Amino acid sequence: MFSFFLPTSKVQKDRHIMRETDARMAKYSRRGLIVNFLAFLVILFSGRFFEENHDLMIFLTIGLLLITLLRGFLLFRFEHLYPRAPAKWRNRYFVATLLGGIWWGIILSSVTLKLGMQGEAPLFWIYTVIFFSTTAHAFAPYQKFLAYYQFVGQVPAGIIAISLGDLNSVLYGVMLLVFYLVLTHQCRLISENYWEKLEATYALARKTQSIEEEKRDTRANVKLNAEFMNLLHSDIDRILSHVSIKTIHDPNVFKERIQSELSDLYGNIRDFHGVLSKELDLRDSVFNIRHEIQHLVAEFIDDAERKDIQIETALSPNLPLRLKGDASRLAQVIRTLLDMTLTSIEKCIILVEVEFLREYETAGELYVTVTRTQDKNKKRFFADDSAPIAPEASLSLVVAKGLAELMNGSIEVNEGVTEEHQFRFNAKIDIAEIAGQLDFHKDSFSGHNVLLMHNSPRIVDLKRQELDALGFNVFTETQYKRALQTLQNSYKYQNPIESLIFYLEPDNQSVVAFCEAILEIPELKFTHKIVAATRKQQIIMRKNGFDENNGFFYVDKPTGLFELESIFHQIYKQGDASEKQDDSTLLLPFNVQTAVLTAPGKMDQKLESTLEKLGDSLTVYDALPNLINKIKDDECQIVIIDSDNFDNIAEVVREIRSAEKSLKKETLLPVIGLSVTEKDVENSAYELGLDDFIDLVHNPKKTLVNTIGYWATLI
Numbered sequence: 001m002f003s004f005f006l007p008t009s010k011v012q013k014d015r016h017i018m019r020e021t022d023a024r025m026a027k028y029s030r031r032g033l034i035v036n037f038l039a040f041l042v043i044l045f046s047g048r049f050f051e052e053n054h055d056l057m058i059f060l061t062i063g064l065l066l067i068t069l070l071r072g073f074l075l076f077r078f079e080h081l082y083p084r085a086p087a088k089w090r091n092r093y094f095v096a097t098l099l100g101g102i103w104w105g106i107i108l109s110s111v112t113l114k115l116g117m118q119g120e121a122p123l124f125w126i127y128t129v130i131f132f133s134t135t136a137h138a139f140a141p142y143q144k145f146l147a148y149y150q151f152v153g154q155v156p157a158g159i160i161a162i163s164l165g166d167l168n169s170v171l172y173g174v175m176l177l178v179f180y181l182v183l184t185h186q187c188r189l190i191s192e193n194y195w196e197k198l199e200a201t202y203a204l205a206r207k208t209q210s211i212e213e214e215k216r217d218t219r220a221n222v223k224l225n226a227e228f229m230n231l232l233h234s235d236i237d238r239i240l241s242h243v244s245i246k247t248i249h250d251p252n253v254f255k256e257r258i259q260s261e262l263s264d265l266y267g268n269i270r271d272f273h274g275v276l277s278k279e280l281d282l283r284d285s286v287f288n289i290r291h292e293i294q295h296l297v298a299e300f301i302d303d304a305e306r307k308d309i310q311i312e313t314a315l316s317p318n319l320p321l322r323l324k325g326d327a328s329r330l331a332q333v334i335r336t337l338l339d340m341t342l343t344s345i346e347k348c349i350i351l352v353e354v355e356f357l358r359e360y361e362t363a364g365e366l367y368v369t370v371t372r373t374q375d376k377n378k379k380r381f382f383a384d385d386s387a388p389i390a391p392e393a394s395l396s397l398v399v400a401k402g403l404a405e406l407m408n409g410s411i412e413v414n415e416g417v418t419e420e421h422q423f424r425f426n427a428k429i430d431i432a433e434i435a436g437q438l439d440f441h442k443d444s445f446s447g448h449n450v451l452l453m454h455n456s457p458r459i460v461d462l463k464r465q466e467l468d469a470l471g472f473n474v475f476t477e478t479q480y481k482r483a484l485q486t487l488q489n490s491y492k493y494q495n496p497i498e499s500l501i502f503y504l505e506p507d508n509q510s511v512v513a514f515c516e517a518i519l520e521i522p523e524l525k526f527t528h529k530i531v532a533a534t535r536k537q538q539i540i541m542r543k544n545g546f547d548e549n550n551g552f553f554y555v556d557k558p559t560g561l562f563e564l565e566s567i568f569h570q571i572y573k574q575g576d577a578s579e580k581q582d583d584s585t586l587l588l589p590f591n592v593q594t595a596v597l598t599a600p601g602k603m604d605q606k607l608e609s610t611l612e613k614l615g616d617s618l619t620v621y622d623a624l625p626n627l628i629n630k631i632k633d634d635e636c637q638i639v640i641i642d643s644d645n646f647d648n649i650a651e652v653v654r655e656i657r658s659a660e661k662s663l664k665k666e667t668l669l670p671v672i673g674l675s676v677t678e679k680d681v682e683n684s685a686y687e688l689g690l691d692d693f694i695d696l697v698h699n700p701k702k703t704l705v706n707t708i709g710y711w712a713t714l715i
Contacts, residue, residue: 108157275406305536341396670691
């Protein structure tokens with residue numbers, strides 16, 4: 001698209017300065033927009049032009065009104081539209097304003113042709129001169145656009161006035177053309193002076209900021225270094241005390257423990273040295289932030305269950321699908337915060353909230369808040385004191401603080417007065433896609449009723465938003481007895497609740513009685529009972545007879561939007577006979593071009609058998625260059641990588657993303673990992689840049705067909 005402004009200097013490329021410049025332009029334009037339209041009506045509707053040219057006047061008014069509304073939409077929605085795409089907003093506003101200038105030139109020319117320099121025409125000309133003089137200051141920074149705008153608004157009318165031939169018209173026309181030339185020259189000087197002044201101020205501010213940052217970094221490094229050395233001394237003393245123990249029951253276990261502690265200590269020292277010396281390089285790769293957060297929290301589910309802790313996630317709707325940064329270091333920071341939160345604590349609720357503040361078109365700030373809250377339904381959680389125990393400082397936390405600073409962020413520790421402790425991590429990070437995709441679901445469950453049950457009102461509120469996004473009519477309860485009554489009443493009042501979602505608490509015996517009560521009520525026989533539980537809890541529940549045959553379906557904790565949507569699709573498809581297929585052939589539910597990348601001659605027989613069932617729905621490639629060519633030819637929509645036979649998955653994903661970058665695509669291809677062996681690849685899958693991962697051995701419920709079907713809906 002043609003651009004009216006191309007930034008060349010550092011000032012013009014600075015987002016904060018350009019925002020201030022555009023906001024100033026929008027501020028003055030909003031004022032002039034309304035005044036301009038009112039002046040047009042007052043001058044022309046009260047004179048000869050309207051009486052003698054009624055139809056033409058109506059036509060000109062409607063045209064000016066439409067252009068005014070278009071410009072008004074861009075101006076009055078500035079705060080909402082501008083942060084998403086500053087350059088696009090600016091260019092669109094320039095186009096709309098140029099249309100306004102052209103239309104004003106048509107109006108002025110029409111008045112001049114019809115009235116000459118009689119009646120209200122001279123007054124309209126004087127107002128035009130005043131109006132364009134004021135725009136010189138509003139649009140001065142954008143001299144190229146301003147020259148076009150003033151030309152189309154004034155020059156045609158000046159030429160037409162001269163062509164009329166009478167003395168007054170010629171004088172007015174010549175004066176307007178001279179005014180245009182003088183104003184253009186003046187605007188060029190104003191524009192040059194504006195940017196030169198900003199350049200000088202910018203250079204001074206950058207120098208001052210650099211000095212302040214150096215001082216602040218020095219103070220922060222000294223403080224961080226002192227904290228690290230104190231904790232290092234404590235850790236070394238602790239390891240030495242373990243070594244000095246004379247009575248060792250199991251030498252092998254003792255050796256492994258010491259090796260693990262020394263390995264952790266070495267890793268922290270290495271990372272901290274890299275942070276202090278600024279030699280630690282942060283990789284720049286594309287990763288799926290939503291699935292990475294869910295997987296990171298899932299790593300701590302078993303540990304939380306042993307300590308009678310409930311842990312759940314809440315991902316903001318404004319969180320983009322993919323970000324661009326160092327996924328492994330980001331994961332290291334979040335793992336540290338989760339580990340610190342779970343240390344030396346029992347019986348509480350931990351909530352991981354993730355938000356994204358989009359500051360510019362392709363950049364913003366990521367916020368991850370890990371909150372530990374005492375459950376008000378229980379009496380005491382944190383040792384013998386009524387107040388919770390604050391997490392103890394550790395070397396890992398000091399390293400995490402250093403990593404956060406390298407990411408232009410920080411880690412704050414907030415201690416509640418009585419019940420709450422919180423870690424808040426923020427980092428500057430880029431959005432991987434131009435489109436910055438936010439819609440990760442389809443409103444495909446509209447008209448269906450669901451009851452959400454959890455003992456924490458805060459979690460109920462967060463999960464309700466996710467179910468609302470899927471289109472459900474959501475009912476909520478925090479007590480089992482009231483949930484049972486709500487289900488029964490829904491049938492009584494002819495508005496049955498089809499599905500129930502409830503969360504298993506650790507060591508909660510009342511849930512068994514609740515499930516048994518549901519099975520004893522005849523009208524609830526066909527209600528879909530969806531249970532959010534850990535893998536261990538699911539095994540126990542199934543042993544007690546609460547399985548799929550009795551209408552119980554299980555979703556792994558933590559339960560995000562993807563997990564909820566997947567289980568509901570599974571439930572409703574099971575009830576649809578048209579969806580049933582012959583086991584010998586599994587056809588993909590969507591017509592998508594899917595490519596599978598595997599190593600030459602190393603495809604596992606189980607994987608080969610699975611792919612054969614899909615028939616011609618997939619195309620297998622045994623060389624990365626061939627796949628890259630297909631991507632560049634835009635003949636591929638989903639990519640699946642045989643992760644069992646690649647040791648360099650991160651490099652493979654990086655090559656795929658580089659190919660997409662050369663095509664300047666607004667949205668990126670889904671890249672999915674696939675494993676059919678006992679190798680535990682999923683632990684680091686999302687840190688390597690994969691969008692999704694299918695483990696047919698450890699998680700057989702997550703099938704190839706369903707996963708491809710899910711991603712096909714987002715294409």
